[in-house]
Amino acid sequence: MTTSYVERPRALLDEAVVLRRCAVWRSAFKGFSVSYPAELLSFEPAAEWMRRHRVTVDVRTAAELNLALASGIRSAQLVMHPRNAAALASAGMGQVSRLVVDSGEQAAALARGARRLEHVFVCAGPGMPAVVAEVLRHRALDPVGLHCAADPAHDPIGLGALRSALADMAMIRRSHSVLLSRISLAGMDGGLFGLHPWALRRVAGALGEVLDEQCARYRFPRPALTVAPSVHALLPRDVNAA
Numbered sequence: 001m002t003t004s005y006v007e008r009p010r011a012l013l014d015e016a017v018v019l020r021r022c023a024v025w026r027s028a029f030k031g032f033s034v035s036y037p038a039e040l041l042s043f044e045p046a047a048e049w050m051r052r053h054r055v056t057v058d059v060r061t062a063a064e065l066n067l068a069l070a071s072g073i074r075s076a077q078l079v080m081h082p083r084n085a086a087a088l089a090s091a092g093m094g095q096v097s098r099l100v101v102d103s104g105e106q107a108a109a110l111a112r113g114a115r116r117l118e119h120v121f122v123c124a125g126p127g128m129p130a131v132v133a134e135v136l137r138h139r140a141l142d143p144v145g146l147h148c149a150a151d152p153a154h155d156p157i158g159l160g161a162l163r164s165a166l167a168d169m170a171m172i173r174r175s176h177s178v179l180l181s182r183i184s185l186a187g188m189d190g191g192l193f194g195l196h197p198w199a200l201r202r203v204a205g206a207l208g209e210v211l212d213e214q215c216a217r218y219r220f221p222r223p224a225l226t227v228a229p230s231v232h233a234l235l236p237r238d239v240n241a242a
Contacts, residue, residue, distance in 0.1 A: 014043070014235075014236050015043050015044075015045045017235075017236045018040060018043050018045070018046050018234055018235060018236070019043075019045055019046060021229075021234045022036060022040070022046060022050075022234060023049075024197050024200065025200060025229050025234070026053070026055065027197065028197055028201045028203070028204055029200070029204045029227055030204070031204070031208070032204065032207070032224075032225045032226065032227055033056060033224065033225070033226040033227070034055060034056070034226070034227055034228070034229070035055065035056035035057065035058050035184070035226050035227075035228040036050060036055055036056070036057055036058065036228070036229070036234070037057075037058050037228070037229075037230070037234070038057055038058060038059045038060070038064040038065075038068055039231045039235075040231070040234060040235075041057070041064075041067055041068060041071045041073070047071040047073070050071075050073060051072045051073060051074075054074070054076075054077055055077065056077055056078075056079055056226060057073050057077050057078055057079070058079050058081060058186075058228060059078055059079070059080055059081070059087075059096070060080070060082070060087065061084070061086070061087050062086045062089075062090040065078065065087070065090050065096070066090075069095065075095050075096060075097060076097045077097065078095065078096040078097055079097065079098045079099070079100065079121075079184075080096040080098075080099045080100065081099075081100045081147075082099065082100075082101075082106065085109070088106060088110060088113070089113060098119045098120070098121060098144065099118060099120055100120075100123060100147045101120055101121070101122060101131060101135065102122075102123035102125075102127070102131065103127065103131060104130055104131055104133075104134035107120070107134045107135045107138065107141060108134060108138070110140075110141065111138035111140045111141050114138075114140035114141070117140060117141075117142050118140060118141050118142065119142050119144045120135055120141050120142060120143050120144065121143075121145045121146060121147040121182070121184055122135060122143060122145075122146055122147065123146075123148070124146045124147065124148040124161070124164060124168055128146070128168060129175070132172055132176065132178075133176075136176060136178065143180060144181060144182050145169075145180045145181060145182030145183055145184060145223065146169060146180060146182075146184070147184040148161040148162065148164065148165045148183065148185055148186070149161060149185070149186045150185065150186070150187040150189070152189055157206065157207070158187070158188060158207070159207065159210050162183065162185060162207060162210050162211070162214075162225075163210055163214055165183050165185075166210075166211070166214035166215065166218065166220065167214070167218070169183075169218075169220060169223065170220050173220070179221070181223050181224060182223055182224045182225075182226070183223050183224070183225050184226045184228065185207075185226065185227050185228065186228040186230075187228070187230055188203075188227050188228060188230060188233065189229070189230040189232050207227070211223075211225065
């Protein structure tokens with residue numbers, strides 16, 4: 001009896017922390033979208049909050065996809081970052097709204113198994129031009145944007161990653177006459193700044209300034225931006241350590 005009495009208040013506190021942090025990120029990034037990791041679905045109040053607000057949920061494995069669907073998350077809310085062939089195959093069954101691909105092999109495999117037009121983000125980085133070219137070879141794939149990530153050590157709030165992604169999008173328009181309209185910025189952790197609404201609002205403002213500056217520089221229409229906090233930014237510290 002003592003154990004359950006102690007554990008239940010601890011669980012309730014953890015759930016309250018997760019819910020508060022999810023809401024704080026969503027509120028701070030008004031004008032942008034915020035996507036949340038599927039790991040949070042283990043907290044039923046968080047799953048209910050995601051269903052109610054219809055936020056984007058990032059899944060990486062077939063198991064996470066099944067968990068999300070079983071939790072009542074709609075396919076339209078799901079973005080797949082496939083870690084393996086099984087995840088890619090599950091995503092190709094039309095159960096997610098968008099996919100992130102990081103290689104030509106992934107793009108080709110997705111196109112072979114596609115049952116409908118698949119909306120694709122391409123990972124930014126050195127191999128990006130070849131992956132974009134492969135995506136464009138397949139009528140079943142629709143390139144909608146680029147996916148990039150903050151670097152905790154050197155670019156903790158992703159300003160450099162966002163600048164590079166916008167430059168890449170301008171290059172893709174010149175090379176392929178294709179206008180991408182979305183950027184996904186993952187890995188938003190940044191340590192303690194993620195715990196304070198005022199700090200997150202400043203991060204959102206800085207990201208907005210980069211969008212405005214780079215879009216003016218490249219004469220590029222402003223893309224929609226989705227930011228994805230890491231699971232470490234949303235879970236209580238002792239849960240992260242578990």
